[in-house]
Amino acid sequence: MSGGNGFVQQAAMLVGAPEPAFRLLLTILAGYPISIFYKFILENKVSNAIKHTYFLSLGLCLYLFNYGYDIYHSLIAVIVTYGICAIFQGKPTMLVKVNFIFNMSYLLIGYYLTESNEYDILWTMPHCVLVLRLIGFGFDVADGRPSESDLSKDQKDNCIKEMPNIVQLMAYSYFPSSFIVGPQFPFNRYKHFINNEFTKYKSYMEAGIKRGSVGVLYLIIRQIGAVYLPDDYFLSSEYSNKSFITQIVQLGLWGKISLYKYISCWLLAEGSLTLLGLSHSPKNGQIGSDTKDDWTACSNVKLVLLETGTRMLHYVQSFNVNTNNWVAAYVYKRLKFLNSRTISYAGALLFLAVWHGFHSGYYMAFALEYTIITFEKQIESFYNTVIKPNKIGRVIENNLFVRGVLIAIMKFYNIVMMGWCLTPFIQLSYNKWMVIYSSSGYWGFYLLGIWTLIHLFYQFLLNPKHKNPLLKDKDQ
Known part of the structure; x- marks a missing residue:
């Protein structure tokens, strides 16, 4: 007991x-x-x-x-x-x-x-x-x-x-x-x-031990990181007195360290399931139909994408994978009668927030996830339609150094924005996560707010009826 x-x-x-x-x-x-x-x-x-x-x-x-x-x-x-x-x-x-x-x-x-x-x-x-x-x-x-x-x-x-x-x-x-x-x-x-029905696949032992060993490594990193960046530190005056760059970098690293708590548990659980042979993933999706040794069916994290991703979307795609697949199958796809992917996605995120509990942090975190992913899609669309076809876009696409710098900037964004988004999920209580946002000047909200205004103005200019907003269209 x-x-x-x-x-x-x-x-x-x-x-x-x-x-x-x-x-x-x-x-x-x-x-x-x-x-x-x-x-x-x-x-x-x-x-x-x-x-x-x-x-x-x-x-x-x-x-x-x-x-x-x-x-x-x-x-x-x-x-x-x-x-x-x-x-x-x-x-x-x-x-x-x-x-x-x-x-x-x-x-x-x-x-x-x-x-x-x-x-x-x-x-x-x-x-x-x-x-x-x-x-x-x-x-x-x-x-x-x-x-x-x-x-x-x-x-x-x-x-x-x-x-x-x-x-x-x-x-x-x-x-x-x-x-x-x-x-x-x-x-x-x-x-x-x-x-x-999985016994014919023979590499389960090697795959299970490998996954479990990686889980132990992530657990060690998590424990070491928690010593240097404990949760309480971000509520202290020591953190609030740091420079802005130091604050956002530390917040991003803390977010990754906090994720490793979950990742290590999932990897260890996945390793034991793989040792059983239960996690075999058939190549064509039909159990028992081929002999390809793929052991990812019970994988809850895509480590390569998680560590190399440059967008918030990459975290969503690589973290808590099986739960996300469950929500996609039993919530998102079952809402197709609404005839709107946006509404279905919002409904799936709301379900996830409620499923986690009543803490305000869960709702803020999932609201930020939705907002940030929308922000990233809008940025991507703007880049593809405005920047990429022009000279500066050709330089970015063809110059390896420029692309490398851009990828480094995106990775920096990926880390600091993830830490910002995870703050309420980790601290849970409004009185805690709002203190952290206040300490760093609410920069994430300003970034999203300013971009929203820019995007709305850009959409306004794209509308043919608003080419000259000072003149009223006679046919309007």
Whole structure:
């Protein structure tokens, strides 16, 4: 059980980590012996029922190790979801609505009752992972009822035609290597894994160890970075008295260091899933159809794009990948009836903000993400239509030195703007993140505001009716 003055608490004090965070790390690392034992002892020697029991029992033990009797919240969610799917499986629309409302309501009530002004490691953390898993499960059960001609390719791959039993759903929900921090994957992938459909791919050991090792490296960098740039430093007078350039550079580096906290956990979880063989990604998207050893299906971060990207969009594309894929499949694409990609994208971001909780920082961070990505698209359009066709554009495109300087400037922008955008996501409370914005003179808001005015004026000039705004068009 969690709490107490036992070995785990003493070990956490020894390494200088909060006990809940240390327990979380131990839980992620436990995925490795669990994976190795399964691959070499159980995989080809026991029935599927025993496999389900193996993963379920260990998942429950790990949950108890972290959150004790608070496990009842997740048990209620899984059992009620199963009941909803069993009762309404003949009414897909009702199933989706009831299941979505129940799971999101339970999570939000949990946030309301437990949230403080800090980033708390409570039962609500794995529960937010579980909620996506159960909502997705409900969608997949509902998709298994209509004719396949009405479904998209993703829906056809993920739809559940035969309702699993409660033990199978619980084993999927408490899967040891993913229940606490993700990643998300559909029930059908779990079923294919249990049925040994990935066993012909042989490079899982090398790929899993490599990914886990990179996770350890990122964890070390995160811990070292946190010593030099702790969260509280940015609320101090020492930070507010720094020069503007120093402030924005430190904020950007702090943002990257803060991301590494999540990235290290995801890489470690992904490594254990790869050791199981569950993360195989077929070349043509059809499980079991080729023998290409690609182990990215459970990857939650694209490291190369993350580290080399030059735009905020690159962070979005490379960070929390499976959650973003889940939102794209079950929120964004399901909003296509609105006939607007912009509105659907805004709806997806709003869902993500609500899913994270009630802290104002989440809503500000996702609002900034939307605004900054829009800003970048407008800049790109302006460059392609105004600058690129002209002489200066040809110099930029053809001169390697100029292009190198431009890329360096864009990378600098990428780092400092990401730190600005992540500030409310990390500090959460308005009274904290606004202090940091105030210390640096609200520069990000001024940048976005000034560009908005420039863009509006540029659009105004592009309108043929406004070539001469001082004269009124007779035909207007």
